[in-house]
Amino acid sequence: MLGTAGNLSIRISELKAQSSEFKFLITASGRDKGELTEDDFLIVDGNGCHCEDSDSARNDIKPSAETLLHAAIYKHTNANAVFHVHTTNNTLISALSPQLSALSFNGLEILKALGFKTHDVKITIPVIDNSQDMKHLAKTAPSLINESIPGLLLKGHGLYAWGNNPSEAKRHVETFEFLFEYRLKELSLKTKS
Ligand SMILES: [Zn+2]
Structure with a gap:
């Protein structure tokens, strides 16, 4: 995570189906992600609203606008941790063409890190x-x-x-980033040959 880009969140209370009655911790807007301390996280509810307004000591921090997307992911998945990163590889591959709506990968051993029992699967990321x-x-x-x-x-x-937990979310970030780098290098080799 470079500079202040990206955000990390962890769910801290039970999710009731289709409701916003849950809370999560998320990195505050504008904090350097290489120098995070516990003071750089705040608690928000399922609508992305800061839950600590009465605590004047914490009024200097606010959630990122991207908090809303974290909340939406919690509501629609079983996630307990959501990580958002800006990297050269994910930025570049996602913008390869204006029409791109998904990226698919298959036949790679690394796919097992996404929970599949075999490399012989095709995955598609929107x-x-x-x-x-x-x-x-x-x-x-x-x-x-x-x-x-x-x-x-x-x-x-x-x-x-x-x-399901921060370790798994980190592993998934690393796996996707491997796949993006792999595809970019593969495309680069094809262009040269
Ligand atoms: Zn972002």
């Missing part, structure tokens, strides 16, 4: 048009989530990946 209107994104993105694939890409922006 690629969604980026928008500065996070309310719109939070409304449209969930319907594009593939239940068996714990990730989605925002075009020219970054990756959201999730898991």
